[in-house]
Amino acid sequence: MYDSLTSLRVVEASSFVASPLAGLYLAQMGAEVIRVDQIGGGPDFHRWPQTAAGASLYWEGLNKGKKSVALDLSRPDGRELAAALAAAPGENAGLFLTNYPTDGFLSHERLAARRPDLVTVRVMGQANGGPALDYTVNCAIGVPHITGPESLKDEPVNHVLPAWDLLAGAYAAFVMLALERNRRGTGLGQEARVPLMDVGIATIANLGQLAEVLTTGANRPRYGNDVFGCFGRDFISADGKRLMIVAITPRQWNALIKALDIASEIAAIELMREVSFAQNEGVRFQHRDALNPVVERAVAQRTAAELKASFDSLGCCWGPYQTMLEAAKDSMLVTDNPIFEAIVQTSGVTYPVPGAMTTIPQAARRSPLRAPRLGEHTDEILAEVLGLTSGAIGRLHDQGLVAAD
Amino acid sequence: MYDSLTSLRVVEASSFVASPLAGLYLAQMGAEVIRVDQIGGGPDFHRWPQTAAGASLYWEGLNKGKKSVALDLSRPDGRELAAALAAAPGENAGLFLTNYPTDGFLSHERLAARRPDLVTVRVMGQANGGPALDYTVNCAIGVPHITGPESLKDEPVNHVLPAWDLLAGAYAAFVMLALERNRRGTGLGQEARVPLMDVGIATIANLGQLAEVLTTGANRPRYGNDVFGCFGRDFISADGKRLMIVAITPRQWNALIKALDIASEIAAIELMREVSFAQNEGVRFQHRDALNPVVERAVAQRTAAELKASFDSLGCCWGPYQTMLEAAKDSMLVTDNPIFEAIVQTSGVTYPVPGAMTTIPQAARRSPLRAPRLGEHTDEILAEVLGLTSGAIGRLHDQGLVAAD
Numbered sequence: 047m048y049d050s051l052t053s054l055r056v057v058e059a060s061s062f063v064a065s066p067l068a069g070l071y072l073a074q075m076g077a078e079v080i081r082v083d084q085i086g087g088g089p090d091f092h093r094w095p096q097t098a099a100g101a102s103l104y105w106e107g108l109n110k111g112k113k114s115v116a117l118d119l120s121r122p123d124g125r126e127l128a129a130a131l132a133a134a135p136g137e138n139a140g141l142f143l144t145n146y147p148t149d150g151f152l153s154h155e156r157l158a159a160r161r162p163d164l165v166t167v168r169v170m171g172q173a174n175g176g177p178a179l180d181y182t183v184n185c186a187i188g189v190p191h192i193t194g195p196e197s198l199k200d201e202p203v204n205h206v207l208p209a210w211d212l213l214a215g216a217y218a219a220f221v222m223l224a225l226e227r228n229r230r231g232t233g234l235g236q237e238a239r240v241p242l243m244d245v246g247i248a249t250i251a252n253l254g255q256l257a258e259v260l261t262t263g264a265n266r267p268r269y270g271n272d273v274f275g276c277f278g279r280d281f282i283s284a285d286g287k288r289l290m291i292v293a294i295t296p297r298q299w300n301a302l303i304k305a306l307d308i309a310s311e312i313a314a315i316e317l318m319r320e321v322s323f324a325q326n327e328g329v330r331f332q333h334r335d336a337l338n339p340v341v342e343r344a345v346a347q348r349t350a351a352e353l354k355a356s357f358d359s360l361g362c363c364w365g366p367y368q369t370m371l372e373a374a375k376d377s378m379l380v381t382d383n384p385i386f387e388a389i390v391q392t393s394g395v396t397y398p399v400p401g402a403m404t405t406i407p408q409a410a411r412r413s414p415l416r417a418p419r420l421g422e423h424t425d426e427i428l429a430e431v432l433g434l435t436s437g438a439i440g441r442l443h444d445q446g447l448v449a450a451d
Numbered sequence: 452m453y454d455s456l457t458s459l460r461v462v463e464a465s466s467f468v469a470s471p472l473a474g475l476y477l478a479q480m481g482a483e484v485i486r487v488d489q490i491g492g493g494p495d496f497h498r499w500p501q502t503a504a505g506a507s508l509y510w511e512g513l514n515k516g517k518k519s520v521a522l523d524l525s526r527p528d529g530r531e532l533a534a535a536l537a538a539a540p541g542e543n544a545g546l547f548l549t550n551y552p553t554d555g556f557l558s559h560e561r562l563a564a565r566r567p568d569l570v571t572v573r574v575m576g577q578a579n580g581g582p583a584l585d586y587t588v589n590c591a592i593g594v595p596h597i598t599g600p601e602s603l604k605d606e607p608v609n610h611v612l613p614a615w616d617l618l619a620g621a622y623a624a625f626v627m628l629a630l631e632r633n634r635r636g637t638g639l640g641q642e643a644r645v646p647l648m649d650v651g652i653a654t655i656a657n658l659g660q661l662a663e664v665l666t667t668g669a670n671r672p673r674y675g676n677d678v679f680g681c682f683g684r685d686f687i688s689a690d691g692k693r694l695m696i697v698a699i700t701p702r703q704w705n706a707l708i709k710a711l712d713i714a715s716e717i718a719a720i721e722l723m724r725e726v727s728f729a730q731n732e733g734v735r736f737q738h739r740d741a742l743n744p745v746v747e748r749a750v751a752q753r754t755a756a757e758l759k760a761s762f763d764s765l766g767c768c769w770g771p772y773q774t775m776l777e778a779a780k781d782s783m784l785v786t787d788n789p790i791f792e793a794i795v796q797t798s799g800v801t802y803p804v805p806g807a808m809t810t811i812p813q814a815a816r817r818s819p820l821r822a823p824r825l826g827e828h829t830d831e832i833l834a835e836v837l838g839l840t841s842g843a844i845g846r847l848h849d850q851g852l853v854a855a856d
Contacts, residue, residue, distance in 0.1 A: 050633040050641075062699075063658070070657060071622065075629045089700045094680025094733050095663035095671075103659030103666070104680075110657075154812075172783070173810060176763070177703070181678055182770030185685070185695040187778045190676075194599050194608050202685065202693065202772050203599050204676040209614035212654060216621035217476065221809050223628035224480045228455040236455075238809045247784045248805035249617060250775065252475060252515075253468070254508030256785070257802045258500035259776040261508070266500075266775065271595075271609040273586055275499025275509075280590070280607065288607065290590040294467075295494045298582070328499050358581070365587030367607050370655065370671065371664040373592045378577070379652045380661070385578075397662045400653035404626050404643045405578060407559075 047111060047401050047412040051077040055139040055431075056222070057132045058082065058112065059152055061090040063180070063208050064242065065145040065169040066108040067215030068222065072143075073111040074402040074414075079143075080427055081114045082128045083420050085449045091420070101393035106417035110399060115428070116421030116449040124447045125151045127432070133160035134431045140235070141226060143218065145169040154237035163235035165225045167218050173241040180208040183246040188265065195270040214245045272334060276327035277302075279334070280367065281342055287350035288367040291341065291357075294327050301360040305353070306344035315340070374398075384411065392417045422451040452516060452806050452817040456482040460544040460836075461627070462537045463487070463517065464557055466495040468585070468613050469647065470550040470574040471513040472620030473627065477548075478516040479807040479819075484548075485832055486519045487533045488825050490854045496825070506798035511822035515804060520833070521826030521854040529852045530556045532837070538565035539836045545640070546631060548623065550574040559642035568640035570630045572623050578646040585613040588651040593670065600675040619650045677739060681732035682707075684739070685772065686747055692755035693772040696746065696762075699732050706765040710758070711749035720745070779803075789816065797822045827856035 054077035058069040073079040083091075093104045115131065118124035129151065132142040140161050145168065146152040154166040171178030181204055184190060190202030221238040228234060250256050259265055271280045271290075277299065278292035293299040303309050315336045316322055321329050323337070330337060345353065350366065357364045373379050380386050385405065386398040401414040428434045428448065442448040459482035463474040478484040488496075498509045520536065523529035534556065537547040545566050550573065551557040559571040576583030586609055589595060595607030626643040633639060655661050664670055676685045676695075682704065683697035698704040708714050720741045721727055728735050728742070735742060750758065755771065762769045778784050785791050790810065791803040806819040833839045833853065847853040 050629040053636065067657065071625060075626070092731070092733065093699075094736070095659050096733070097666060103662040105659075107657045107659040107662065171768075173788075174783075177766060177768040178770065179683075179697050179699070179768055181683060181697055182695050182768060184770075185693075185772045186770040186781070186784065188773055188775030189612055190772065191774055192611050195603070195606065198600070201600065202676070203608060204678075204685070204695070205610065205612070205614070206597050206674075206679065207594055207610070207614055208658075209610070209612055209617065212614065213617045213621055216618055216625055217808060220476060220621055220625035220628060221480070223625060223632065224455045225811075227628065227632065231458065234813075236811050236813045238811050240809045243784065244788070244790055244805075244810070245808045247778065247788070248790060248808040250778070251785075251791070251803070251805045252472065252512045253613075254500050254510075254512040255775060256779050257508040257512065257796070257800070257804075259774075260779050260802050261502060261800060264776070269611070271607070273609075274611065278584075278586060280609070288590075290587050290609070292584050292586055294498075294584070326497070328497065328501070331499070361582060363576075363582040363584055363587060365583065365589075365591040367590045367595065368593055369596055369664075370593030370660060371669070373652065373655070374661050374665050376591070378579075379591065379648065383578075383649070383652070385649055385653060386656070391662070395662070395666060397665050398656070399662075400649075400656045403622060403650045403653040404645045405649070406630075406641050406643050408639075408641045 047074050047076065047414060048406055048409055049076040051075045053138045054078065054141065055080065055136060056141045056143055058143040059128060060143060060145045061088040062145065063108065063211035064214040064218060065143060067212065068167065068218035069112060069143050070108055070110060071216060071219040072222065079112040080131065081109060081112050081418065082131060083114050083116045084119050085116045087420055097393045097395055099393070103393065106392045109417040111415035112418055113423035113427060114418035114420055115424045118447050121447060127447065128152065129157055129160065130432055133157045133164055140164045141222060142166045143222060148175055158235055161235070163229055163233055165222065165229055165235055166237040167222045168237060168239050169214055169218055170239055170241040172243045173239065178243050180210045180242065183210050183242050187246050187250050192266050192268055194268060196268045210242050210246045213249065214240055214242050217245060275331050277330035277334065277337060279338060281345040283345055283350040283353055284347055285349045289345065289350065289353060289364055290367065291362070291364045293330065293363065296324050297361065298363045299324060299330070301362045305356040305360045305362050306341060308340050308344050311340045387413050389414060389416055392419055419451040421449045424448050424450045452479050452481065452819060453811055453814055454481040456480045458543045459483065459546065460485065460541060461546040461548055463548040464533060465548060465550045466493040467550065468513065468616035469619040469623060470548060472617065473572065473623035474517060474548050475513055475515060476621060476624040477627065484517040485536065486514060486517050486823065487536060488519050488521050489524050490521045490826070492825055502798045502800055504798070508798065511797045514822040516820035517823055518828035518832060519823035519825055520829045523852050526852060532852065533557065534562055534565065535837055538562045538569055545569045546627060547571045548627060553580055563640055566640070568634055568638055570627065570634055570640055571642040572627045573642060573644050574619055574623055575644055575646040577648045578644065583648050585615045585647065588615050588647050592651050592655050597671050597673055599673060601673045615647050615651045618654065619645055619647050622650060680736050682735035682739065682742060684743060686750040688750055688755040688758055689752055690754045694750065694755065694758060694769055695772065696767070696769045698735065698768065701729050702766065703768045704729060704735070706767045710761040710765045710767050711746060713745050713749050716745045792818050794819060794821055797824055824856040826854045829853050829855045
């Protein structure tokens with residue numbers, strides 16, 4: 047955690063990946079992020095993976111360092127409290143993050159009637175309000191058809207990584223700060239809608255791939271694990287370890303040739319095919335039928351340890367294939383990585399959790415925090431933010447409109 | 452494009468996906484983003500995909516709406532100009548976005564000596580300065596081993612989508628605004644480092660997957676196109692169309708049962724296995740061996756058009772599998788999508804390009820802009836930002852230190 051956003055207060059009413067992730071990023075940079083949770087939990091409160099006892103490792107991972115107010119959002123008075131929290135006063139407040147429908151009780155219009163300068167960031171499925179999830183976006187924009195080995199023919203390969211949710215979440219956090227900055231200058235309240243579908247198709251376009259299929263009139267075929275447009279693929283070492291090796295820049299390419307001692311073979315290919323690989327990574331891709339076997343042989347003659355030593359000393363770009371369990375025990379990735387710290391999470395289980403994904407050398411990184419228990423901060427927030435007396439809060443409890451931890 | 456960040460000036464010295472993408476997001480929200488480009492182009496200036504004439508559709512996709520100053524960064528005087536631009540005065544300037552090494556002529560320390568309140572956001576490979584690309588991060592954290600059909604056994608499946616670059620880019624844009632906001636309050640200049648490797652492993656942890664393997668002691672197996680922890684998979688319609696169907700919430704599940712008219716079959720499974728699917732999406736995943744065939748049969752009895760009609764009217768969460776070319780011609784995704792507009796890009800080719808991925812109902816969306824030509828704004832920026840006279844700029848041209856379009 048860092049203190050960059052300490053003065054900010056964000057109210058979050060959200061579930062699943064993108065919107066909670068935006069709240070997590072804000073919280074990890076110091077913002078006070080107050081979740082408004084349904085008593086008993088929202089639709090993702092039990093989402094897999096879970097602990098043996100049934101606590102959601104997913105939910106506690108996405109909600110670290112936030113506060114939780116538990117309300118009965120199915121009743122008008124509970125909805126009233128949620129709206130009052132979202133639109134509560136304060137020049138650094140009035141920031142609402144959600145994936146609730148555009149037209150419901152948490153619509154921007156309704157909340158802006160209470161606070162005209164409210165900033166709302168709303169993650170959506172489709173821009174028209176229709177449902178969409180990462181997986182239904184990914185298939186619609188054509189990624190599964192170009193993912194995976196050619197041997198799969200027309201069988202599409204879905205991502206297990208919710209890439210569009212992840213991107214939408216970080217982008218939503220960015221947009222929240224952009225609108226908040228604009229508000230400070232203009233006093234203007236606005237809603238930024240972030241539809242997963244638009245995030246997906248705009249990104250394919252930003253990468254040039256939409257223009258590619260439109261200009262060529264053809265779909266990109268599957269290239270398996272080869273990296274499109276440069277040299278890169280997975281290779282197997284003498285001791286049977288699999289490595290990803292990539293060479294995009296001239297520096298990476300020359301380092302690879304040196305590390306594998308294949309200068310003469312490469313020169314022979316250049317001579318025979320009348321090309322030069324050093325300055326043009328695209329040519330490396332065009333001639334991968336000749337380059338891959340050379341690298342394949344050279345890698346197969348060396349152990350993974352030998353390759354690591356020479357690759358690292360020469361600055362080659364490579365990575366080992368590891369299982370997630372191997373990654374979780376990898377010193378550089380986790381066990382000796384200063385962004386991780388083992389804490390007792392809300393499930394009661396102790397494991398390493400990361401703080402902010404960025405490192406600020408000039409600032410002190412504070413320890414990551416656990417997720418809240420549902421309703422853990424109900425009374426505190428109702429008193430501090432809405433100014434309710436303990437008597438009033440007690441009555442809300444009696445009515446079952448709110449729940450504390 | 453929107454005007455939310457119009458007063459901001461960001462200087463960008465960057466290549467590949469993440470860092471230019473952060474600059475693109477800032478530019479699409481109104482910031483003035485000035486690229487410092489090597490004369491002749493940086494290492495990604497010709498990156499595939501390209502037009503028939505050899506222009507990079509990738510580069511022009513990632514650099515829309517930015518300005519370009521072309522300098523000879525291999526010479527001290529050219530580097531001096533780049534540093535002077537990055538650290539130029541102005542309360543809304545002094546924001547530097549880069550993927551250059553931490554220790555080079557564009558290190559934060561060197562630039563901060565010129566401007567102590569400089570904010571630098573630096574995308575990196577590894578936190579220690581070592582090289583890493585999306586593909587070498589993805590293999591190291593274990594994603595390729597759980598992506599793709601079980602039939603592939605131990606064969607890993609790389610993403611073709613640079614998901615970690617995309618996330619790092621949006622996150623870098625967020626961090627830029629977080630540090631700029633902090634600077635306005637404290638006057639403090641800082642550097643935020645965003646290593647791809649940390650973005651990757653922290654995200655796996657934020658999703659609960661790191662805790663999953665650590666607590667179970669086992670890696671998640673491959674589930675093909677099944678969505679982990681809920682009901683979701685690809686199915687084939689009577690007319691041979693493939694659809695992705697997901698049901699996470701009770702609402703989505705009940706809608707699916709209604710749309711496919713499978714209430715009795717589902718009830719029979721619930722009775723036989725003594726479970727209830729409606730309230731617990733995890734149980735749907737546990738019993739997918741029984742549920743998938745029921746849905747498979749029901750989907751196979753209906754045409755894609757029939758399914759679309761009932762799914763959309765009932766609010767089921769689904770998506771068609773499309774090729775990228777089909778997506779590029781899809782009315783909702785592109786041709787009738789208000790975020791897209793066909794413009795003449797810098798390559799000379801006209802095609803639909805997207806503006807900001809977010810939509811602000813209260814603000815006017817301005818047309819997307821083309822990418823700059825290399826050096827297109829050299830003279831303008833040297834005069835406006837560095838205050839150089841036309842004579843001084845002329846001398847820089849004579850020395851070959853700068854190039855205009």
